[in-house]
Structures are given as structure tokens and as C-alpha cells.
Amino acid sequence: METVTRPPWMSEGHEMLADTARRFVREVIAPNDARWRAQHRVDKSAWLKAGELGLLLADVPGDYGGMDGDFGHAVVLYRALAESAEMGFAAGCMVHAIVAHYVLSCGTEEQKKQWLPRMASGECIGAVAMTEPGAGSDLKGIRTTAVRDGDHYVVNGSKTYISNALNMGLLVLVVKTEPKAGSKGVSLLLMDPHGTPGFRVGQVLDKIGMQSQDTCELFFDACRVPAANLLGGIEGRGLYQLMDQLPYERAVIGVYAAALMAQAVALAVDWCKQRQAFGQPLIALQNTRFKLAEASTKAEVARVFMDHVVRRQVAGTLDGVTASMAKWWGTQAYGEVADECLQLFGGAGYMTEFPIARMYTDARVMRIFGGTNEIMKELIARSL
Numbered sequence: 003m004e005t006v007t008r009p010p011w012m013s014e015g016h017e018m019l020a021d022t023a024r025r026f027v028r029e030v031i032a033p034n035d036a037r038w039r040a041q042h043r044v045d046k047s048a049w050l051k052a053g054e055l056g057l058l059l060a061d062v063p064g065d066y067g068g069m070d071g072d073f074g075h076a077v078v079l080y081r082a083l084a085e086s087a088e089m090g091f092a093a094g095c096m097v098h099a100i101v102a103h104y105v106l107s108c109g110t111e112e113q114k115k116q117w118l119p120r121m122a123s124g125e126c127i128g129a130v131a132m133t134e135p136g137a138g139s140d141l142k143g144i145r146t147t148a149v150r151d152g153d154h155y156v157v158n159g160s161k162t163y164i165s166n167a168l169n170m171g172l173l174v175l176v177v178k179t180e181p182k183a184g185s186k187g188v189s190l191l192l193m194d195p196h197g198t199p200g201f202r203v204g205q206v207l208d209k210i211g212m213q214s215q216d217t218c219e220l221f222f223d224a225c226r227v228p229a230a231n232l233l234g235g236i237e238g239r240g241l242y243q244l245m246d247q248l249p250y251e252r253a254v255i256g257v258y259a260a261a262l263m264a265q266a267v268a269l270a271v272d273w274c275k276q277r278q279a280f281g282q283p284l285i286a287l288q289n290t291r292f293k294l295a296e297a298s299t300k301a302e303v304a305r306v307f308m309d310h311v312v313r314r315q316v317a318g319t320l321d322g323v324t325a326s327m328a329k330w331w332g333t334q335a336y337g338e339v340a341d342e343c344l345q346l347f348g349g350a351g352y353m354t355e356f357p358i359a360r361m362y363t364d365a366r367v368m369r370i371f372g373g374t375n376e377i378m379k380e381l382i383a384r385s386l
Contacts, residue, residue: 009309011074011316019075022055023082031086038214039360042206043168044091046127053124058095059102066106067119073250073315077257084261087269087357089364090214092258094127097165100251101128101174104190108234108243113192117172126171131161131220132244141176141241142185146222148177150229155179155191157200157225163371167203167218170195175227176244179237188240190233193225200225211363248373249325253311255372256328259336260304262361266336267301269358270294270343273350284346293346297339304332323385330378333368340365 008017030048038044052058060075062068069075076099083092102121105113120126137143146159157177173193180187195201204219233243271294274284284290311328314320340362344351351358369375 009312011072011309011313012078013074015071016074016078019056019060019069019071020078020082023057023079024085026052026055026057027082027086027088031083031088031091035086035088035214038090040213042213043216044094044214046124046169048091049124049127049169051124052095053122058098058124059118059122061099062102062106062118062122066114067122073253074312076254077312080254080258081261084258084265087262087265087361088214089212089262089360093212093215094166094169096251096254096258097130098128099254100247101130101172103247103250104130104174104233104243105192107247108190108239109192110235112230113233117192121172127166127169128172128174129164129166129170130174130176131164132176133161133163135160135162141188141244144176144178144188146175146177147181148175148179148189148191148227150179151226153229154226155229155232157191157193157222157227159222161220161222163207163217164220165215165217167220168206168216173220174233175222176240179240183238185241186238189237190240190243191227192231192233193227194231198225198227209367211360211365211367213360245322249320249322250315251372252322252325252329252378253315253320255368256311256325256332257308259329259332259365259368260301260308262365263297263301263304263332263336263339266340266343266358266361267294267297269361270297270346273347273358277348290346293342297342300335300339304335308332323382326373326378326381329372330369330375330382333365334375337365337369 030051056069057079059068060071061073064070080092102118105117121128132141134144134146148155148157173195175191175193177189177191178187179189200223202221207217209217274290277284308328314324344358344362347356347358350356353359
């Protein structure tokens with residue numbers, strides 16, 4: 003693909019951070035990727051290094067430990083991570099950033115000062131516990147409860163499919179503080195998982211992709227969480243707080259899917275130029291050229307649309323419908339492109355030593371997390 007011009011939202015400051023992010027990928031991510039996949043966990047040292055370089059919470063104000071950047075500064079990190087075709091650390095970074103923005107947008111001043119500087123440094127890694135064995139997209143159906151007892155909430159229940167579960171230092175926990183109040187009975191608690199009696203992390207779940215991501219079940223048995231850790235300090239605001247931050251989350255997912263799409267095309271083009279079949283490079287075959295043309299076009303369309311999404315988020319005008327479009331279309335198109343690119347690798351594409359194989363399996367979950375694509379379409383349809 004031709005080198006694209008710098009998008010209008012990018013400045014020299016963005017370019018400098020992008021260079022730092024690419025160096026981080028070369029020096030930290032690439033040499034350790036295989037080992038992290040084998041141990042199902044990213045080393046904590048990688049988080050600390052990312053924090054040292056200013057790559058975490060780049061779009062958080064400096065007063066709270068961030069870089070005073072905008073959403074574009076966060077985006078350059080995801081685009082650099084996509085060049086490594088590694089998704090465990092990248093998915094962890096997305097969750098980490100989302101947690102930070104819950105605290106930044108909904109937390110009290112004390113909560114912001116308590117958590118955000120340590121999140122920016124990589125000392126404290128964020129996780130979100132929404133999904134339960136019996137409740138996914140319908141968060142009103144959760145059963146984990148938090149009952150007020152003096153200066154604490156007593157939490158009982160369980161969560162599943164929780165990213166960053168082993169490394170986390172801050173857990174945003176979705177609970178029912180008033181079980182009979184429906185959607186108005188949901189609240190968010192900020193929980194320090196270390197040293198909290200009654201809290202337990204289950205074993206790392208066996209997934210078909212994202213092998214370096216520490217995804218686990220969580221169990222709460224009469225856990226006592228300080229009442230001061232109620233996000234925003236007011237009960238019953240949980241669903242509103244979640245809905246308020248979903249456009250940011252879905253924009254991040256869409257942007258990363260588009261970046262991965264471009265990387266999948268680049269890998270396939272390079273392979274097809276080198277691989278010989280019937281006495282000529284694969285790219286000399288018409289079917290190969292047509293498949294690459296289709297994939298390249300989807301990647302370019304995705305890039306342009308996501309640049310539009312970035313501009314809207316930076317300007318503060320990104321709406322939930324556009325963010326839902328970015329999430330569903332970006333992840334759907336990426337899955338299709340990853341599949342077509344893998345096909346061009348032939349048997350090699352099925353071997354996990356090749357990045358395209360890992361990208362293919364990693365891509366599948368992107369249509370599920372952050373709200374399933376079926377939910378995204380429903381949200382879009384409601385606006386018509």
C-alpha cells in the first residue's frame with residue numbers, strides 16, 4: 003500500500019509519541035511476545051516501561067499523571083502496537099485506558115488523585131468486571147451485590163472473562179447496591195484487589211486467541227470495600243457511568259481493528275511477493291492480486307473512517323451511534339480481511355509461528371467484547 007499522508011488530527015507531538023511507541027514495540031513487545039503467550043501473561047515490567055515512556059494515559063491531564071494529550075495521542079500507541087500483531091498487551095492497554103477514563107470522567111477528586119498517577123506510571127493496572135456467568139450484554143441482570151455496612155460495602159458474587167485479572171491493581175466492579183431498583187440499583191466500586199479478604203482470582207481461562215492476555219474469573223466472598231471507593235460517591239449511577247464512557251471504549255476498539263487490518267494486508271503483500279507458485283510470485287496470479295486489492299480497499303476505508311472518529315472524539319462530538327458503527331464495522335471488516343490474508347499464506351497461515359495465524363484467532367473476540375456487534379447494530383438501528 004502507498005504511504006498515506008498524515009491525518010489532519012496528527013501534529014508533530016503525535017509523531018514524536020508514535021516514534022516512541024514504535025521503539026517500545028521493537029524493544030519490549032517483539033522480543034517477549036512468544037514468552038508472554040506461553041505464560042498467558044504480560045510481564046509487569048513491560049507496563050512499567052510503557053509508563054516510564056509516557057505511553058499509558060497519554061490523553062489524561064498532567065495534573066493526574068497523564069501527558070496532557072488528546073485522544074490522538076492514545077491512538078498512536080494502538081497503531082504502533084498493531085504493527086507487532088500482538089494483542090494481549092494491546093487489549094490490556096485498551097482496558098487500562100477505559101478504566102482510567104471511568105475514574106477521570108466519573109470519579110471524585112480524591113479518587114482521581116488516588117488512582118490515576120499510579121495508572122499512568124504502570125504501577126497500577128486497570129481492569130473492569132462487568133460480565134458474569136449469567137449476565138453479559140444485559141448488565142441489569144447482574145447478581146453480584148454490594149451491601150452497605152457502615153463505612154464499607156460487603157461484596158458477594160462472581161465475574162468472568164476479566165482481562166488484566168492477574169496484573170490488575172485497580173478493579174472497576176459493577177455491582178447491585180439496590181437489587182430491587184432495576185437499572186437505578188447498579189453502581190461501580192473501585193476495588194484494590196491486593197489484600198482484600200474474601201477476594202480470589204481464578205485460573206487463567208483457556209482461550210482460542212489472545213494467549214498473552216491474563217483473562218480470569220473473579221470471586222467475591224464477603225469482600226469489604228471502603229464506601230469511599232464508590233465511583234463518583236453516589237449510589238445507583240453505575241449504568242449511566244458505563245453508558246457515558248462506552249463511545250470512548252468502542253472508538254478505541256474500532257481504531258485498533260483498523261490498524262490491525264492494515265498490518266494484516268502488509269503481511270500478506272510481503273508474503274505474496276516472496277512466495278513462489280507455478281514458477282512465479284503469488285502476487286503475479288490474478289486471484290491473489292484481486293484478493294489483495296479487496297483487502298487493501300477495506301483497510302483504506304477503515305483508516306479514513308477511523309480518522310474521522312478520532313477527529314470527532316478529540317473535538318468532543320463523538321456520539322454513541324458513530325462509535326457503535328466504528329466498533330461493529332471495524333471489527334467485522336478486520337475479521338474478514340484476516341481470514342482472506344491467512345488464505346493467501348496457504349498452509350503456513352495455519353501455523354502459529356506466523357503472525358497472521360495469531361491475528362486470525364485474536365480477531366474473533368473483537369466482535370464480542372466491548373458489546374457484541376449485534377448490540378452495536380441494535381443501537382444504530384434505534385437512531386434511524
